[in-house]
Amino acid sequence: MIYLIALALMGGACLLMYMLREAFADRVVYKELSFPEFPESFGEIKLFFISDIHKRTVSETVIGEIKEKKPDLVIIGGDLLEKGVPFERVKKNLMGLKTCGPVYFVWGNNDYEADYHQLDALLLECGVKILDNTALSFESIEGERFILMGTDDLSKDRDRLDLALKDAGSGGFRVLVSHDPRIINSITKEQNIHLVLSGHTHGGQIRIFGFGPYEKGRIKALPQTTILISNGYGTTGVPLRLGAKPETHFITLNKS
Template sequence: MKYLMRIVLAAIALLVFMVRNAFSENLVKKTIKLPTQKKFRPFNLLFIADVHRRIIKAESLNFPIDIIIIGGDLVERGVPLERVANNIKLLSAYAPVYFVWGNNDREVDETSLRKIFDYYGVIVMDDISVPLFGNDQLRLVGLDHFAYKPNGFENAFRDVKKQDTVIFVSHTPFDFWKVKAPYSADLLLAGHTHGGQIRIGPFGMFRKGAIEWKRNRVELISNGFGTTTLHLRLGAPAEFHLLTITHSIDARE
C-alpha cells in the first residue's frame, strides 16, 4: 500500500508538472545576423506560434518589439472570438503584426477572424511578400500552406529578387525543404509540431523545437505557445521567441 501511494503521488506530481509546462511562458532570446547588400537598422522580431486557447498577457511583453509574426494556429474551434480579439489588440499595441494561417485557424469563422485582423491592422500573409521598414531588399514572405494552392510558393516569392534578404514564415516546418532554387530565404520560421509536446527523453512524435544555423540560412521551429486537445507538455515546454535581427554584408549579385 505504501508503494502504491508513492506511485500515485508521483503520478500526480508529474501531471501537475506537465500542466505547468503547458502554461509556462518561456521567452527564448537570440541574436541572428542575416546577409544583406543594403544595411538595415537592427530590429527586434517577436515570433509566436500555436497560441490555440491561451491568453497572451501584457506582462509577458515587457521589452522593445519592432515587428510581430504570428506563425499560425492563433485560434481553434471553441475559442471565443473575443479572446482572439483581445490577444490581437494586445499584440498590435506593441508593433505591426503579420499573420500566416495554421491548420486550426479556419476552424472558426474566417470572415469574422479577418474582420478582427482588419480592425487592428494585422497583415495576413496569403502567399505574398512585403518589404519591412521601407526597405525593398528586406522582405517577409508568408505562405498559406493549408490553403493547398498549387501556385502558393510561386505567388509568395513572385516579388522577391536574388539580392533580397528574406524572412520566410509558414505554419509548418515541412515547407522548409521546398525553399530551394529558384526560391531562397535567410531566416525560416515555423511552429505546428509543438516540439512533440510530450517527450520521453530524446523521443517524441516530432523533433523538439530549436534554432539551427545551417550553411546558408537559419531555421527556427518553435515548440509553440499553446497546446490543443491535450493540455500537457513534457520535455518541450511552451515558448515564444524574441529575435534581434542584425546584418552582415555579403557579396550577392
Template structure:
C-alpha cells in the first residue's frame, strides 16, 4: 500500500511539474490568410496576442517585423505590478503600432492607471469603434469592449463601416461573434478569453481549444492565450500567440 501511495504521489508531482512547465512553453503560431475583397489592399502582417495576465514578455518577443499588433484583452490582472505591464507594452510597441481591446481583468486593475499607461506608449484603445489600417480607407479594424457597460456597442462600433470594406474584428471573448451578422460581417474575427480550457484531459475541457477556422467567406481565430488565469498551469492547451500574413483575394 505504501508503495502504491508513493507511486501516486510521485506521479501527481510529475504531472504538476509538467503542467507548470507547459504554461511556459509558449508557441508562435503562423497563419497565411486570404481575405475576399471587392477592393484590393496591400498585404500586411498582423500579430494577435491575448490573455497575457501575469506573464512577462521576453525582450526578443518577435523574431520578425509586423505591421500591427492587436492585444485581445486581459493584458494584465489584479495584483500584477504596473511596471511589468509597462515593460510588456514597451516591448510590444517597439515592433509596430499596437491596438488594444479591453478584457474583463483589465477593468479590475485601476482603469485610470492603465489608461495612462496605454496613452504613454501610444497604444490605440478600441472602444466600440473602427479605425482605418495603414492609410487604406477600405481596410478597417473594429474593436469592442464586450465587458463595458455601454449600450448599442455593435451599432456604434460598425457605424463607419461600409459594405465594400474589408473588415477585421477584435474582441476579448468569442461570445460576441454570434451577434455580428446582423451588424456587419467581418472577414476575420479574433478573440481569446477562454484559454482553450487551460487544463484539459484529452478532448475534455471547460472550453474548446483555440483554433483558426474557416467560417463561410471569412475566418475565426480564437486563441488559447499567452498567459494563465488562477493557476499557473496548462495541460492540453498550449499557450500561444499568432502571426498572420494577410493577403487580398479579389472577388
C-alpha cells in the first residue's frame, strides 16, 4: 500500500512538473492563409499575433525568431497583463515586440484588472497603436486597401463593432482583432470581415483526457468569416498547462 501511495505521489509530482514546463514553453505556429478577396497588389502581408501574455515575459527566443521573419504588423490580442503584473515587465514586453515591427493592441478583460489609465499611457509612451472600436486602412499604390480593425473587450460590454466598421469605411480586405472570440456572434457575411484574430480561452489551459472548459485553439471557416482562436502565450489562475500548448502565430496572408 505504501509503495502504491509513493508511486502515485511520484506520478503526480512528475505530472505537475510537466504541466509547469508546458506553461512556459515557447511556440510559434506558422500558417499561410489565402483568400480570393485579398488585394493582389499587396503581394502578401505578414502578421505576428500574440495574445494572453498575462504574467509572462516574452522570451528572447520568440523575439529573435520573429524579428528575422520581419512581420509587417505585430498584433497583441488582449490580456497583455493581469492584476499584480509590474508595469516594468509590461514595458519590457512591448519594447521587445517593437523590435519586430509596428505594434497594435486591443483590450482584453484582464487588462482592466490593472490601472488601465496607466496602461493606456504606457502604450502611448511605447508607440503602440490601440484599436479600441477603431480601424486603420493601408493602401497600395494601385489603390487597394487592407484594413485592420479592433474592438474593445466584449466581456466588459465595451465592444462596438459598429463603430469599427464605420471607421473602416466601405470595401477593402478586413481583418478584425477581438480578444473574445464570441465577437463572431455579432458578425454577418455582409460586413465582409474576412479574418478574425482572437484569444481569451487559453484552449481550455488544462484539459483532462482531452476535455476542457473551452475548445483548443484553431482556425475555423465559418459562413460569415474565418476565425483564428489562439491558445495564448501565458496562463491565468495557475501557471500550468495540459493538452493546450502555449502558442503565438506568424500568419502570411495572400491571394488564392
